[in-house]
Amino acid sequence: MANHKSALKRIRRDEAVRLRNRYQHKTTRNAIKKLRSEEDKKAAETLLPSVVSMIDRLAKRNIIHTNKASNLKSKLSQKVAAL
Template identity: 80%
Template sequence: MANHKSALKRIRNSETKRLRNKYQHKTTRNAIKKLREADKKEAETLFPSVVSMIDRLAKRNIIHDNKAANLKSKLAKHVGAL
């Protein structure tokens, strides 16, 4: 157990951030799955919002920048092929 007030606060903050990151990451993954299953018209309308979500995750270091780039590239390729 933590011995300092600052360590206890760090534990609380870390848990809060972990839950927020987990929620945002899961929400983005669900949006990606929804986009992959959508037809062309719906996929084209979803694409900008999904890319925005991916960029937000990369900016906050929830996912790596290269992973974000790979995801966006694959999704753009998928939407273009529909």
């Protein structure tokens, strides 16, 4: 167990950050699944910018790797364009 006040605070903060990251990551994954299952081109085109924004946010906060974010955005853009 931690001996310093700052270490105890860090433990509390790390847990809060972990839960926030987990929530954002799961929410983004659900949005990606929803976009992939979309059959209507208009609906997919309106959904794409918000999903791309969520992916960029995850990459900016190092929740996912930058290259993974780029690959996801590329694949989703291709899928929407092919509809």
